[in-house]
Amino acid sequence: MFQKFLPLVAASMLALGAGAAWAQRTTITVGGQLEPPHLDPTGGAAAAIDNVVYSNIYEGLTRFAADGSVIPGLAERWDISEDGLGYTFYLRQGVKFHDGSDMNAADVVFSLDRARAEDSTNAQKGLFAAIASVEALDELTVQVTLSQPTGAFLFNMAWGDAVILPEEATEDQLKTAPNGTGAFVFGNWVQGDQITLNRNPNYWGTPAMLESATIKYISDPSAAYAALMAGDIDAFPVFPAPENLAQFAADPRFSVIVGSTEGETILAMNNAQPPLDNVLVREAIAHAIDRQAIIDGAMFGYGTPIGTHFAPHNPDYVDLTGMSNYDPERARALLAEAGLPDGFTTTLKLPPPSYARRGGEIIASQLREVGIQTEITNLEWAQWLEEVFNGKDFGLTIVSHTEPMDIGIYANPDYYFQYDNPDFQALMETLNATTDPAKRSAILQQAQEIIAADYVNGYLFQLAKTGVADARIRGLWENAPTQAIDLTGVYWEE
Known part of the structure; x- marks a missing residue:
């Protein structure tokens, strides 16, 4: 996506003339109707948690792509034993948590053992029921042994409930100061109003094109409509007032993005x-x-x-x-x-x-x-x-x-x-x-x-996924294969 973007930069500079400044927007304000109760996707059932943190802040061994397929995440590859009971995950090198600490096999062991523990508060504890043991073979290799073959195991590991957390994280930190490996770093949370994310300068993968993103919470559908019309909100991925979609569709300033959800x-x-x-x-x-x-x-x-x-x-x-x-x-x-x-x-x-x-x-x-x-x-x-x-x-x-x-x-x-x-x-x-x-x-x-x-x-x-966005915004998901507002590939096309 970044390579496609480079010709736009060159063309814009030529149009403006030598020495002219080219201003590409690098921030976005996204609307959400439901504010999360906290920010730990492994300790709550609210979809609003994953809306903020999935892929943006936290990542799992695997992840869901925009089309719903399961693709590598923090594990760049894996081997499956012939009996279907052994999964050997090979972790990516050089991945760091947002606090600068290394992400390694010990964090994976901690995260999966915590999720499946008897006192786990994970809302989808059943995802981990087949795990018999999790073992770090070395710093970047994890062996997961199942009690029985599980056809959906890689799919299960892509859920937000299965993201990898730092081994030293406390419950309070997980809820209020998320420390993940994703393309955005948690900025701040003004409760009752908004959450801000900032681009992770040390991201292991393709960096986010946005410097920052703000998710602003507007529960009233009429207020959501007014905020979009006034330009206070750039995009509302799940717009709460479907009666207004026809009006937005008729306005060239906006694009209406209707897709499916789970x-x-x-x-x-x-x-x-x-x-x-x-x-x-x-x-x-x-x-x-x-x-x-x-x-x-x-x-x-x-x-x-x-x-x-x-x-x-x-x-x-x-x-x-x-x-x-x-x-x-x-x-x-x-x-x-x-x-x-x-x-x-x-x-x-x-x-x-x-x-x-x-x-x-x-x-x-x-x-x-x-x-x-x-x-x-x-x-x-x-x-x-x-x-x-x-x-x-x-x-x-x-x-x-x-x-x-x-x-x-x-x-x-x-x-x-x-x-x-x-x-x-x-x-x-x-x-x-x-x-x-x-x-x-x-x-x-x-x-x-x-x-x-x-x-x-x-x-x-x-x-249905009924989204409304500024017509110049690219990269928002049309469909919602999981509970995410994935901003990692979003950018402005001026």
Whole structure:
């Protein structure tokens, strides 16, 4: 990308004349709706953490590219044993953490052992469940031994939850002063306002083209629109007001970047709380929901209906929307069969994103039509994490799961929606031990069918990536294969 950029420099200098100064913008202000609770991607579930730190500050042994493929990260290559149990990672030479210390095999051992420890707070601890041991063979070689073959192991190591941390890092430092190996160094955090990143002058790879980047948090969609129009924000990779996209598209000052995400947006149900512990009740809720009305009303048409927890752009996706088609009469009959002919009342706790707040009002109205009353509570993100995700104190909630290929969360009975199906758990164990692509595909399709038939959650739509940016900005991701606002390849084209 830098080589393509050089002719632009030369051309601009010629146009301005000898001795003229050429001013290329090297800073950017990016908008975000949700501020992270802290900055440790290995110790929290909030997507807003990875938005800031993934690739920009922290890197893993492998990483996701813009197209979703898994490519080398801090490990420049690896060997896999014939039995699929041994992974030997060869680390890049000369990589330093932002504090100047060397990144080596001891840091990898520390990071993976910490993530899989019994007292680990890693939100995706299951990614590391198959690891039996991690050993430093020398300063730049790490041997990871698995307890069973794991077909998705390199994929798992690309998640933000698997980034490599410095061995001497403390919990407080990880949360407030991240010290990674990425192309940007953490600058400062004005809580409630913005986070600043600065270019890492000692980066081991291709340096960032931006000198600095500021992520400014604007939770209100109207304020986000005003900030873009005024030029206070240069880009909003996930713009929270889809009703304004047509206006931006018609304005030559802006480019509208619409792509796909890994975000399965669901009406999550507490499977351990009566009467939601009854599959008939969950099925009734699923049939009471008009997905297209939610997509049109809350997202202004942006979104793809889903009938299970899987991304429609994935080649293994099965369209199961027909199993939970909009059928209010069927919903009422199911409630009656469950012994609730007059319906019931439950809570609907909504996090800040507009898809949740707007979608929640629509869903509450749809459920009311079949006799289900909802007590709506709007929560800030930290409250939602405390009450819903960690405390499991809810009946219904709406959230978009933006982690890649995360159907495995349904194998964890302690996960916030508390689905406990031993058959599904056994199927995920089989998947983890399967390396043959065709067999993995068949298992994934079966997994989708199981959770759809159990009506674990109300499956709504795949979240679209609706971005708006100054038309001169290049390098922003069109799609979101992971929860990242990757700024490492972003630049201005004047």
